[in-house]
Structures are given as C-alpha cells and as structure tokens.
Amino acid sequence: MSKVVLPGEIDATEFIHCVMQAAFLFKGSVTSWIRTELHNLAVHGPRKSKHLQGLAADLVWDVVPELTRLEAFCKDYGCRVRREYEHEPWVGPKPSRVFSYDHFSHDHIEKA
Numbered sequence: 001m002s003k004v005v006l007p008g009e010i011d012a013t014e015f016i017h018c019v020m021q022a023a024f025l026f027k028g029s030v031t032s033w034i035r036t037e038l039h040n041l042a043v044h045g046p047r048k049s050k051h052l053q054g055l056a057a058d059l060v061w062d063v064v065p066e067l068t069r070l071e072a073f074c075k076d077y078g079c080r081v082r083r084e085y086e087h088e089p090w091v092g093p094k095p096s097r098v099f100s101y102d103h104f105s106h107d108h109i110e111k112a
C-alpha cells in the first residue's frame with residue numbers, strides 16, 4: 001500500500017536551516033512561508049509555487065544584502081534566491097520597508 005506523502009512530511013531540514021540562518025545573519029524577517037492553494041491564488045503565486053509545499057519563504061531585510069552574498073550563502077544549503085521588485089510606483093513611505101532599497105519587494109528563497 002502506498003503512503004500519501006503530505007507536504008509537511010517532506011524533509012525541509014536544509015531549507016529551514018537556510019532560512020533561519022539567513023534571517024539571523026543578514027537581519028531578515030519572514031513575511032511568507034507556507035501557503036494554502038487559496039492564499040497562493042490570492043497573491044498571484046505560480047500554480048506550482050514551492051510555498052505550497054513549505055519549501056519557499058519570502059524575506060525582507062533591515063538592510064538589503066548584496067544578492068551575490070545571499071545567493072552564495074543559500075547555495076550551501078541547496079537553496080536558491082529570487083529577488084523580487086515592486087511593480088507599482090510608490091505613493092508614500094511603506095513602514096515595513098523604510099530600510100529597503102528603492103523598488104525592492106522581498107527575496108524569495110526556495111529549496112532548489
């Protein structure tokens with residue numbers, strides 16, 4: 001009999017270590033981790049987003065780290081980074097992003 005593997009049973013050890021180490025080392029805050037399909041639809045996430053398996057997280061930073069440094073760090077944990085930018089022009093200060101570079105939205109880290 002084959003066992004149904006729930007996303008929560010996937011070995012996320014390396015991914016979780018990567019996100020936690022990166023967050024503490026580079027001073028980041030996690031703004032998104034596990035998503036339901038409904039939530040993923042609402043935020044226009046890709047249909048096969050790794051957030052659905054809990055193998056992706058979005059982070060914002062007190063000071064946005066150099067992308068190459070962050071990528072090299074995450075690679076050691078078998079993870080990759082996608083830097084996301086704001087698509088709409090800013091209309092005013094965004095309190096949670098006052099320390100971020102212009103148009104930076106978040107870094108998406110996922111298990112490769």
Ligand SMILES: [Zn+2]
Nearest residue numbers: 056057058108
């Ligand atoms: Zn993401």
